[in-house]
Amino acid sequence: MENEGPRYLKDRKGYFPKDQRQRTRKRSREMEASVSSDLKKQRNRPGKMAYFDEVLKYGGMRFEELREFHKKGGKIVGTLCVMVPLELVNAAGARSVRMCSGYYEPVHPANELLGDAGLCPMVKSTLGRKMVSSDPLIDLIDLVAGPATCDGKMKLAEILEDWVPVVMMNIPRVKVGETSSDLWVKEIVHLKDRLEELTGHPVRKKALKEELSQWNEANQYWSEIQKLRRSERPPISGRDAMLVVQASQFDDIRRWNRKVKELIEELQRMRTKGIFAGEEGAARILLAGSPMIYPNFKIPSIIEGSGGTIVTDELCSGYRLMSDPVLVDGLSKKEIYQAIAERYFFPCSCPCFSPNDERVRRLKEVIKAFGIEGVVFHTLRGCHLNNLEATKIELALREISVPMVRIESEYDEGDIEQVRTRIEAFVEMIKARREYHRNPILEDVQ
Amino acid sequence: MITAGVDLGSTYVKAVVVKDQERVGYGVAPTGHDHDVTSKKVLGSALLMAGIEFGEVDHIVSTGYGRRVTTLARSSISEISANARGVQWLGSELGIRTIIDIGGQDTKVIALDDDLQMINFAMNDKCAAGTGRFLEVLARVLEVPLDKMGPVSMRSRDPVDITTTCLVFAKSEVANLVFDGHRKEDIIMGIHKAVARRLVGMAKKVGVRDVVFFDGGPAMNIGMVHAMERELGRKMYVPEMPQIVTATGAAILAAEELQKKGK
Structure with a gap:
């Protein structure tokens, strides 16, 4: 589409004073440092986690690498959603970075532009980060790929066009068979064309297949980790597992694969020694709902600091990043694109789709497989789609006697104590049930 | 065995001493700005009533908003579990299955199973709508003492409709109603109805089963009880001292903790 200059912020000069940018940078750096230091204090933490800390560090080693790559003319593509096929971005010779922001401070510049109309804080933070360049990485991005999933993400992509070129992808939200997936295949091919235009490299079949096999390998490693988390005493915390999988969105996937392999070896050794990442007797929690992007680990930290352990999740910032490999049926390029489109479309249980009964079905399955005792359903303020589906999910879980607690939060620390009260009560409830069912005479003893 | 429970709420501190169940x-007492001083004072008066010295208390458990910061207790429990425990202590013969608790800044609905174990709960989000604070602030706007809100509202014949439960908006809405010449009792009953509507909505989501138990400070307000019962379409059980059920639960839990350790 022809872009006739900024539509949302005409007077960019002088809109944000320099010290606002510096303040936003400073607070973002401080936030990341503090979250990271809390993660490092976790008990029984595997030594191999240090690498993943570094990948996600504000202005860390990976940023330096990407800056070098960019300086030499390499292109960097920002992705706004888990539905963007990273294989394709990398096969075109570009590097992909997930743009969704978990930083709290950049919400404020976005509020100045959009007003605080109960909008999603992740959308606002992502926009704010670009508006004031609060992150050195953000200015390296040459192109943004944004599927029009929820209203927030769609308009975010549109607003970002004021700053950087955007490929808006028309994701079919009514998920019924071939008519929907046909459109998505076309959108994937369109993304490929835009990527080729950007890098000047055609996407060759060989390179694409090579990327696919790398990402499929990554999927396999992730399922190894999930297997370990399924055990009675998971050797890795929920926060660390999220950190590992989110690092894949910034890292060189080949190196990520090597490092994850090393981590898995360490975790297996830990497991044979019976080392447990959680508190003894911790409640086994599944985290569901809106995405939680590092360093927004507020909710997981409260859960794991209140006698719970997150053994798996159903988040697009967690398991979804690495589940389901791309399965190519044939040899033609067309069949490869078809396979990519299917992997990124059908198994995705984002609430932007309807029908989305797949989500409940999968959730029930996972609860059984992972021995889940309770579900924490977290929504970001303004995440209408998750709020709309929460009731349906709660009722479905009630049928199988799995308790669920709903938590709504924003990008600030003002609600920590209130959230903690709920989570603590939830964990206490789970533990009391456990005790009560195991020993029903307990009440009479007193 | 002597134990104590201290409930450090956002507006009031409550303490209970339990001896052999x-x-x-x-x-x-009102929380004030130094909850540590207040909680010591409140526990002191509870001990005085019991005729027990501080040194004789075997264990203290804290609960409520300030449970983690108080220096008084060695362990803490969330006010939701403590409230449920307090109801269990009151006895199974009451047949309580649903607890509705209005606190200073939180409101909770707790569902119990037939063994009085917690099976579900809900709590308001970070917003004063439908909390004790809501009633307190609006009482000030109307210049009616908080403890007179109930009796005054019972005189109402034509309660007004308060359309918002947002405290900030409700303040100006109430101010306008006063200017428009509405009677105080009608406005107050309208306020009670607005709180009740919100709470009952929350309770329905959790699932309402008889007997419904109503506690927290606002349960002492007869107008509030009346509005809740109308909105729920059923009678509620209001304990004699609705403010201290949670603190009692904490004291009982303190005794349990000691027993477990002793085993």
């Missing part, structure tokens, strides 16, 4: 003393 009996509630022998209690104290209540």
